[in-house]
Amino acid sequence: MSTTERHLNPAETRRLVDMLGKAADKLSGRTIKIMEVCGTHTATAHQEGLHAVLPGNIRLISGPGCPVCVTPGGYIDQAAQLALEENAHITTYGDMVRVPGITISMAEARSKGAAVSVVYTVQDALEMARKNPGQKIVFLGIGFETTTPPSAYAIKTARQEKLDNFLVFSAHKRIIPAMQALLEDPELAIDGFIAPGHVSVIIGSDCYALVSQKYKRPCVVAGFDGQQMLMAMVAILMQLVDREARVENVYGTRVKGEGNIAALEIIDEVFDIADSRWRGLGTIPKSGLELKEEFAAFDARRVFGLAEPEDREPSGCRCGDVIKGIITPLECPLFARRCKPSEPVGACMVSREGSCSVYYQYRKHAKPLSSKG
Numbered sequence: 001m002s003t004t005e006r007h008l009n010p011a012e013t014r015r016l017v018d019m020l021g022k023a024a025d026k027l028s029g030r031t032i033k034i035m036e037v038c039g040t041h042t043a044t045a046h047q048e049g050l051h052a053v054l055p056g057n058i059r060l061i062s063g064p065g066c067p068v069c070v071t072p073g074g075y076i077d078q079a080a081q082l083a084l085e086e087n088a089h090i091t092t093y094g095d096m097v098r099v100p101g102i103t104i105s106m107a108e109a110r111s112k113g114a115a116v117s118v119v120y121t122v123q124d125a126l127e128m129a130r131k132n133p134g135q136k137i138v139f140l141g142i143g144f145e146t147t148t149p150p151s152a153y154a155i156k157t158a159r160q161e162k163l164d165n166f167l168v169f170s171a172h173k174r175i176i177p178a179m180q181a182l183l184e185d186p187e188l189a190i191d192g193f194i195a196p197g198h199v200s201v202i203i204g205s206d207c208y209a210l211v212s213q214k215y216k217r218p219c220v221v222a223g224f225d226g227q228q229m230l231m232a233m234v235a236i237l238m239q240l241v242d243r244e245a246r247v248e249n250v251y252g253t254r255v256k257g258e259g260n261i262a263a264l265e266i267i268d269e270v271f272d273i274a275d276s277r278w279r280g281l282g283t284i285p286k287s288g289l290e291l292k293e294e295f296a297a298f299d300a301r302r303v304f305g306l307a308e309p310e311d312r313e314p315s316g317c318r319c320g321d322v323i324k325g326i327i328t329p330l331e332c333p334l335f336a337r338r339c340k341p342s343e344p345v346g347a348c349m350v351s352r353e354g355s356c357s358v359y360y361q362y363r364k365h366a367k368p369l370s371s372k373g
């Protein structure tokens with residue numbers, strides 16, 4: 001508990017850990033699996049030492065919340081191809097450059113002469129398009145509902161300014177269909193979810209009613225410190241003790257029931273809901289966002305005639321099982337041997353929010369799932 005106390009109010013932390021223990025006692029004989037659906041939560045849980053204070057029958061497992069990790073390898077191959085064969089200038093967030101595709105990474109494409117630039121926001125890519133009218137600037141639109149509104153705004157701006165050399169290659173994803181796919185996987189048997197804070201600011205907490213009503217699982221929205229995560233876990237366990245399943249929100253300072261209406265409206269204005277392929281999870285119905293027909297001129301997929309990307313892990317890599325929470329990164333035979341943040345074999349070792357990268361950083365304290373319950 002020492003790591004936790006360093007970051008949090010010690011008295012409040014002790015109270016929450018005590019409540020967690022009491023609720024876990026009432027569920028003794030059962031192993032409870034709580035999934036955090038957000039890479040930032042994965043990092044927080046390790047930074048704040050939460051795994052060390054969990055009762056023996058409670059497992060906190062990581063889900064598909066890291067945008068870089070869930071983008072399939074074939075998408076990266078397609079982006080590299082655009083840069084190498086179609087003379088497109090690819091713009092992307094830094095993490096994506098190092099993610100291995102099926103055959104190539106963006107860093108490798110760059111070393112072969114492809115134009116690949118790291119941008120901090122989609123607005124930087126838009127500005128590049130303004131300054132380089134003769135070049136196709138392709139922005140790699142990855143991430144969940146948090147990063148989608150800025151992409152939508154940039155696409156609208158490009159249309160207003162008639163910037164026909166600005167394109168978005170959308171791999172934007174929706175989190176709820178992914179949670180639904182996990183709930184329908186009998187191998188996983190997830191007992192409750194800590195819902196992601198950032199995404200919930202946009203989509204709101206009301207939409208998780210599907211999880212509690214259809215699948216009868218508690219779902220609690222939490223912010224990004226250890227105390228919030230402890231509160232969420234206590235709330236989930238108390239619901240399980242009472243045999244209830246409902247949505248709770250312990251991050252009410254930022255997350256409203258209805259979400260951010262303006263952000264949701266602009267997503268809806270620019271994107272259509274579509275099936276989408278995820279790394280490790282296959283194609284999930286209605287889990288992606290594609291540009292609407294009226295924005296086709298700004299859609300890299302249509303302009304270059306790109307098919308749905310393939311998904312294949314590098315040999316030996318178990319990112320798919322890590323993303324689904326079937327194993328922890330420690331159970332991948334390549335972890336910390338052939339696969340390290342400095343030489344990542346799979347996507348989950350690249351981003352700071354990737355489970356393998358987080359476990360690598362905190363590996364002295366991490367435990368495999370099989371060590372519990």
Ligand code: SF4
Nearest residue numbers: 318319332339346356
């Ligand atoms: S440790 Fe590396 S190879 Fe193993 S699952 Fe994670 S990213 Fe893939």
